[in-house]
Amino acid sequence: MHKFGCHKLWQPTARESFSGPFAAADRALERLDALLPAREPLTALTEWLCQLREHEVDFLEGGSEEVLIEGRVFQRFAARGSAWAASLAAAMRPQLFALGAAPLALAELAPRELFRAEPERSLPALLASAIGAAAGDVATDLSAVTAMVARGEERLAGLYASSQAPAMWQLIGGLGPLTRAELARALGVTRRTASQAAQALEKADLATLRPGDHVLAPKRAHRAS
Structure with missing residues (x-):
């Protein structure tokens, strides 16, 4: 055994050569x-x-x-x-x-x-x-995701919203700000359906539509003082 914990068990063999940064x-x-x-x-x-x-x-x-x-x-x-x-x-x-x-x-x-x-x-x-x-x-990530999903369910409960709103919330909550076109492609829906879901998230105070680039961005949870 090598002094750093290595065993010399492997012998090199011919392998395919790769190119590029990866x-x-x-x-x-x-x-x-x-x-x-x-x-x-x-x-x-x-x-x-x-x-x-x-x-x-x-x-x-x-x-x-x-x-x-x-x-x-x-x-x-x-x-x-x-x-x-x-x-x-x-x-x-x-x-x-x-x-x-x-x-x-x-x-x-x-x-x-x-x-x-x-x-x-x-x-x-x-x-x-x-x-x-x-x-x-x-x-830590799983705890944050669990809290994020629960927050979305709580805010959207009892609110007449697009059926795509929960899935859209999970997307922007996990990935960050996305355009409605990107969200429509990710969810496999029309841009109109994506816009309706985005409006529902805005109404639930879960997200905001940035005026400059029309990106839907998640809002942070308000911390109790």
């Missing part, structure tokens, strides 16, 4: 898929990160480097690695944690500190912290 995420996803299904998420993620650190050089953080500018030597941080790509790949596989399809995805499971040349702690310990933080973020 090539690193594609490679990370390939390696993660090769380890799935996994009974122990932490063990699988540790092995996956070891592979990225040892066989995908662009994932390692570059540390600092010396540069010569007008005859003077300066220290600067080297270009960032591809930790973002690893986090993206892990977020695309929520089944690793027996979760359903996104949006129940754990984000930022691969912070930059996992790819430092000399991590301050072992990879399993760093991963455990990242998983705990990501799970906490999901719990």
